[in-house]
Every structure is written in C-alpha cells, then in structure tokens.
Amino acid sequence: MNWRDFRIWGLAPAWVIMALTLVLPIGIVVLVSLSIRGAYGGFDWGLSFDSYAKILFEEDWDGNLAFTPQYLAIIGRTLWLAGLTTLICAALALPAAYVIAQAPARWKAVLVYLVTLPFWVSMIVRVYAWIIILGNDGVIEKTLRGLGLVADMDSLLFTNGAMLTGLVYSYIPLMILPVFASIEKLDPALIEASHDLYGSRWVTARRVILPLTLPGLMAGAVLVFVPCLGAVLEPILLGGGKVMLMGNLIQTQFGGGRNWPFGAAIAVTLMGLVMIFLMLNALRARREVSHA
Amino acid sequence: MRDVRRYPGARIFTALFFLWLYLPILVVIAYSFNENRLASVWTGFSLRWYESALHNRALLDAVQISLTVAGIATAIATTVALMAALVLVRGRDVRLRRLSETVVNLPLLLPEIVLAVAVLILFSQIGLQNGLLKLVIAHSAFCIPFAFLPIRARLQGMEPDFEEAAQDLYASPWVTFRRVTLPLIAPGVFAGAMLAFVISMDDFITSNLLNSGGSTTLPVYIFGLIKQGTTPELNAISTLIVLGSLILATTALVLTFRNPNRA
Numbered sequence: 001m002n003w004r005d006f007r008i009w010g011l012a013p014a015w016v017i018m019a020l021t022l023v024l025p026i027g028i029v030v031l032v033s034l035s036i037r038g039a040y041g042g043f044d045w046g047l048s049f050d051s052y053a054k055i056l057f058e059e060d061w062d063g064n065l066a067f068t069p070q071y072l073a074i075i076g077r078t079l080w081l082a083g084l085t086t087l088i089c090a091a092l093a094l095p096a097a098y099v100i101a102q103a104p105a106r107w108k109a110v111l112v113y114l115v116t117l118p119f120w121v122s123m124i125v126r127v128y129a130w131i132i133i134l135g136n137d138g139v140i141e142k143t144l145r146g147l148g149l150v151a152d153m154d155s156l157l158f159t160n161g162a163m164l165t166g167l168v169y170s171y172i173p174l175m176i177l178p179v180f181a182s183i184e185k186l187d188p189a190l191i192e193a194s195h196d197l198y199g200s201r202w203v204t205a206r207r208v209i210l211p212l213t214l215p216g217l218m219a220g221a222v223l224v225f226v227p228c229l230g231a232v233l234e235p236i237l238l239g240g241g242k243v244m245l246m247g248n249l250i251q252t253q254f255g256g257g258r259n260w261p262f263g264a265a266i267a268v269t270l271m272g273l274v275m276i277f278l279m280l281n282a283l284r285a286r287r288e289v290s291h292a
Numbered sequence: 293m294r295d296v297r298r299y300p301g302a303r304i305f306t307a308l309f310f311l312w313l314y315l316p317i318l319v320v321i322a323y324s325f326n327e328n329r330l331a332s333v334w335t336g337f338s339l340r341w342y343e344s345a346l347h348n349r350a351l352l353d354a355v356q357i358s359l360t361v362a363g364i365a366t367a368i369a370t371t372v373a374l375m376a377a378l379v380l381v382r383g384r385d386v387r388l389r390r391l392s393e394t395v396v397n398l399p400l401l402l403p404e405i406v407l408a409v410a411v412l413i414l415f416s417q418i419g420l421q422n423g424l425l426k427l428v429i430a431h432s433a434f435c436i437p438f439a440f441l442p443i444r445a446r447l448q449g450m451e452p453d454f455e456e457a458a459q460d461l462y463a464s465p466w467v468t469f470r471r472v473t474l475p476l477i478a479p480g481v482f483a484g485a486m487l488a489f490v491i492s493m494d495d496f497i498t499s500n501l502l503n504s505g506g507s508t509t510l511p512v513y514i515f516g517l518i519k520q521g522t523t524p525e526l527n528a529i530s531t532l533i534v535l536g537s538l539i540l541a542t543t544a545l546v547l548t549f550r551n552p553n554r555a
Binding site for chain 1: 296297298299300302303305306309310312313314315316317319320323371372373375376378379380383385386387392395396398399401402403404405406407409410411412413414416417429430432433436465490493494496497500501510511514515518522526527530533534537538540541545
C-alpha cells in the first residue's frame with residue numbers, strides 16, 4: 001500500500017470522524033442500554049435487560065413485573081404521528097409540485113426558490129411561529145372571536161393536532177423537492193396519451209402520474225419519516241411536554257440525568273425502528289428495479 | 293381547447309399552500325413591531341424591541357458562540373467532504389466505494405436525537421469538559437453529508453475532460469486540482485459549505501443536549517426564551533434571524549446558479 005495514495009488518505013478523515021463520533025459512540029449507547037442505573041444518576045457497567053423490560057413492564061411493590069402500556073403508547077403515538085405527517089406531506093406536495101412543474105420556466109425557478117426558502121429559516125423560529133398562531137389568545141383564537149364565531153375556546157396548543165401541524169410545516173420542503181424532481185422527468189406525452197385513450201383527469205392522475213412519481217414520493221417519505229420519528233422540538237413546544245414522543249422521552253432521560261440506561265434503551269429502540277423502515281424501503285426499491 | 297394537463301383547483305390549492313407556508317413567518321414579523329409589552333395585545337407600531345434585542349448581552353453571546361461553532365464546523369466538514377467526494381467520484385478502483393459512501397452519509401440515516409445521545413455519552417466517558425470543543429466536534433460530524441452531497445453532484449455533472457487535458461500537459465495532481473478542478477466545482481463547494489453552515493447554525497437537538505454554561509448556542513438560547521413565554525423581544529429576535537437566513541439563502545442560490553460560462 002502506498003501511503004501517498006490519495007484514494008486512501010482522501011477518505012481517511014471521513015472514516016476517522018464517523019468512526020469516532022458515530023460508530024463507536026453508538027456502540028457505547030448499546031452498552032449503556034444494557035448497563036445498570038447508577039445510584040446517583042449515570043450508570044454502572046453491567047449486563048442487564050432491565051431497561052428494555054422497563055419499556056413493557058413496571059415493577060410493583062412486591063417486585064413483581066406488571067405489564068404497563070405507558071411507553072408502548074408513546075412508541076405507538078410516535079410511529080402514528082410520523083406516518084400521518086408523511087402522508088399529509090405527500091398529499092400536499094403532489095399537487096403543489098405538479099403545478100410548479102407546469103409553470104413557465106421563468107416562474108418555475110422562483111416557485112422552487114419560494115418552496116425552499118422557509119426551510120432555511122431557523123427550525124426553532126418556525127415552530128415558535130405556531131405557538132403565536134395556535135396559543136392562548138393567539139392569532140386563530142382572536143380571529144374566530146373577532147368574527148363572533150366563538151366566545152371562548154380551549155387552547156389549540158399542546159394537542160396532537162398542534163404537533164402534527166408543526167411536523168408537517170417543518171418537513172414539507174423535504175417532500176416537495178424530490179416529488180418535484182420526479183414530476184419534472186415525467187413525459188407530458190404520457191398524460192396526453194392517457195387522455196387520448198379516454199382516461200379522465202382523475203384516472204390519469206391515479207394510473208399515470210402517481211405511479212410515475214412514486215420514486216420521488218418514496219424518497220421524500222424517507223426524508224420526512226426518519227426525522228419525524230426523532231422529533232424533539234415539536235413535542236416539547238407544541239405538545240407542551242404533556243404528549244410525549246420518543247424524541248423528548250429520550251431527551252428527558254438524559255437532560256436531567258434521570259435514567260441513562262433507560263434513555264439509551266429507548267434510543268436503541270428508535271434506531272431499530274428506523275433501520276427496519278430503511279431496510280423495507282431498500283427491499284421495495286430493489287423489487288421495483290427487478291420488475292422494471 | 294382545454295389543456296388536459298391542467299387540474300381544476302390545483303392552482304388555487306397551490307396558492308393557498310404558499311400562503312400557509314409563509315403566513316407563520318409573516319405573523320412573527322408583524323408581531324415584532326408591536327409596542328406593547330404583552331405580545332398578544334397590539335397597541336401600536338414600535339422598533340423598541342429591536343433596540344432591546346440588540347443590547348441583550350446574553351443574546352449577543354449566543355450569536356457569537358453559534359457563529360464560532362458553525363464557522364469552524366463548516367471549514368472542517370467541507371474540507372473532509374471535498375476530499376471524500378474527489379476520491380469517490382474521480383478515483384479509479386476505489387476499495388469499499390459503496391461502504392465509504394454510506395459512511396460519509398451516516399448522519400442522515402439516523403434521527404439526530406440518537407446521535408446527540410451517543411456523543412453526549414462519549415464525551416462524558418472520556419471526560420471532555422470544554423463545551424465549545426464538544427459542539428465543534430459534534431457539529432463537524434453531522435455537517436459532513438450536507439457538505440458532501442452538493443459537491444458530489446457538481447463533480448458527477450462534470451466531464452473529466454479538462455482534468456485529463458491538464459494531466460496530459462504534465463500538470464501534477466495538485467496543480468490539476470488547484471487550477472482546474474477546484475475552480476470548476478467551486479459553486480458546488482460553496483453550496484455545500486453554505487448548507488453545512490446553516491445546518492450547524494440551526495441545530496437544536498445536539499446543542500441542547502450538550503449545553504453547558506458558556507456554550508449556549510442561539511437556538512438553545514431562544515428555546516429558553518420560548519419556555520418563559522412569548523414576548524415582543526423574542527419576536528424581534530426571531531425576525532432578525534429570519535432576515536439573516538433569507539440573506540444567506542438568497543446569496544447561496546444566486547452564487548450557485550450563476551451562469552457558469554461567465555464565471
């Protein structure tokens with residue numbers, strides 16, 4: 001091996017950084033999830049599955065394990081909200097990306113720029129904006145009261161709906177861009193051909209446009225779903241900490257130094273869910289390629 | 293004749309979509325000019341909250357820390373990403389090419405909270421105390437793929453002809469890189485650096501978990517303010533951040549998509 005070879009040392013920094021800051025630390029997280037909770041916070045090395053058992057069972061006064069759905073509910077809610085966010089993003093992105101792709105060339109660049117622009121604006125500011133809108137005495141409440149539609153209303157903040165709004169708003173550009181890229185590649189002649197064969201607009205949308213933009217939709221789904229599973233800001237600020245997701249559950253276990261092994265166990269579970277999702281997606285992509 | 297490619301309502305839908313995209317940001321900007329101490333009660337137009345924001349010592353400190361971390365992390369991430377992209381796109385017979393590409397993009401494959409927890413435990417195990425150094429290390433790592441992707445795209449879109457011509461004319465590999473490759477891929481490098489910078493400036497999850505006294509970044513500081521309740525000063529700070537992001541984004545886009553023939 002030639003040490004001057006750029007093929008080796010050109011890649012070396014990337015490998016070293018990723019190995020030291022990602023691969024090794026994630027290995028440590030797995031070990032911590034199997035360790036024993038320390039008496040004064042932190043942890044003591046060991047081999048125990050207590051932290052994983054804690055996700056499903058609660059120890060009662062006699063030391064017996066009783067099934068507890070509390071953490072399973074959080075995992076279920078996280079999967080459900082991330083999935084729903086991905087679906088809503090896809091439903092919004094498809095028509096918007098289609099219209100943008102149809103626009104004249106000069107407009108198209110401007111519209112794509114306008115779609116990406118909010119994404120450059122700080123995430124925390126964008127989430128904060130929804131607090132002003134949904135909160136007590138917020139923009140929506142004031143508008144409805146001004147119109148005389150309601151006299152008094154419950155806060156819209158700190159609900160699943162508020163979190164969902166925040167998540168969709170945060171991640172929609174990540175769905176639009178890949179969908180737009182695949183709609184742009186779509187040959188307009190195929191749409192016209194479908195109409196010539198007496199396909200209505202909706203049949204064309206369902207049978208021609210949708211299948212041909214599926215690669216873009218799937219790419220967008222990965223980009224939206226994965227960060228949604230680990231969302232922290234939205235559940236804390238828009239869910240008010242009342243409605244927990246896996247992201248802020250992990251964060252609280254480490255934030256106050258409360259229970260590191262349990263936090264690590266949840267983090268490993270989250271990592272496992274993401275890996276299963278990515279593997280299923282890769283399998284589906286490969287099957288599609290072999291069919292084509 | 294009706295255009296069969298048009299869908300009724302799709303344009304109105306898109307117009308409403310753009311309204312929804314921008315309304316929240318506009319609301320924050322509008323509220324920042326409110327004179328009243330209570331953010332939700334409008335009494336009149338005023339710039340006083342901008343003045344108080346610009347004199348807020350803690351805010352300025354947070355901005356300085358964010359800029360320092362983002363500046364160093366961007367330089368490191370862009371250099372590492374550029375080297376990796378050159379090898380992965382231009383190198384012949386690179387061993388473990390596929391695996392290396394996955395390794396470079398690893399931070400994109402996991403939710404950030406998992407990575408944040410991982411570096412937190414690592415730093416506590418090796419006893420690293422310096423808050424700023426912790427942030428720089430973590431930010432450099434997760435910024436690498438964001439710098440890498442635009443650089444790789446630019447390299448892939450460029451024929452190797454010019455580089456081969458330089459080599460034929462006995463230019464050393466370094467001179468070829470310095471005088472031919474780098475000027476040609478400069479827009480990609482710039483876009484990558486810009487993206488890395490914004491991702492670092494914007495980061496909340498990792499910076500919050502690693503936060504210790506003296507290393508509070510701008511988003512972590514704002515998070516603290518939000519938890520205390522909405523104030524007009526917070527709106528003014530947010531508006532200034534929006535303004536900064538828009539200037540950055542526009543510069544990046546203009547420079548990236550400027551006509552390459554004129555450059």
